[in-house]
Amino acid sequence: MTTTVCPGASPAAFPSFTSYVRARGPMLLRTARSLTPNACDAEDLLQTALTKTYIAWERIEDHKALDGYVRRALVNTRTSQWRKRKVDEFACEELPEPDPVPAPDPAEQQVLRDMMWRAVLRLPDRQRAMVVLRYYEDLSEAQTAEVLGVSIGTVKSAVSRALGKLREDPELCRAA
Numbered sequence: 001m002t003t004t005v006c007p008g009a010s011p012a013a014f015p016s017f018t019s020y021v022r023a024r025g026p027m028l029l030r031t032a033r034s035l036t037p038n039a040c041d042a043e044d045l046l047q048t049a050l051t052k053t054y055i056a057w058e059r060i061e062d063h064k065a066l067d068g069y070v071r072r073a074l075v076n077t078r079t080s081q082w083r084k085r086k087v088d089e090f091a092c093e094e095l096p097e098p099d100p101v102p103a104p105d106p107a108e109q110q111v112l113r114d115m116m117w118r119a120v121l122r123l124p125d126r127q128r129a130m131v132v133l134r135y136y137e138d139l140s141e142a143q144t145a146e147v148l149g150v151s152i153g154t155v156k157s158a159v160s161r162a163l164g165k166l167r168e169d170p171e172l173c174r175a176a
Helices: 017-035 039-059 063-084 106-121 125-136 141-148 152-168 170-175
Strands: none
Touching: 017 039, 017 063, 039 063, 106 125, 106 152, 106 170, 125 141, 125 152, 141 152, 152 170
C-alpha cells in the first residue's frame, strides 16, 4: 500500500494527534471499511485503532510513518477481533434454539411402551421374532436373517407385513 498525502498536509506536518485524525480520518476510515463487512464495524475498528495510536503517540518517533502505524493497528485489531469471536455464534434470521418442548410424562411413555409390547406379542411368532431382532435388539436385516436362518428378502417382507399389522392394531390406533 502506498501512503497518500492530503493536499497541503504532509505526514510530518501533524503536530498533534487531533490534527492527524482530522487530516487523515477519511482515508483511515476507507481502510477500516475494507477490513469489515459493514460501516458501523469499520467505525468501531477505526476508533479502537486510533485509541491505541493515541496511547502510543508520544513513543512514535517517526511521524512520517503514522499512516503505516495506524494501518498496522487496524489490521492487528481486526485480526484480534476475528480470533476472539465465538465460532459457534453467528447472525441469522431465525433463532437456532427451538421453543422448549415440554418433557413427555414418563407414565404416559410407559403406557405407550406397554401397549406396543402387547401389540408385538399379538404378532405371529415368526414376525414377532423378526421385529424383536430388528427393532428391539437393533440387528441389521442381514444379521436378523443369519440368526433366524432365512434370506434377507424373507426378513424384509416379514418385517414389512408385521409393521403393517402394528399400524392397524386397534389398541395402538386408539392411543394415537
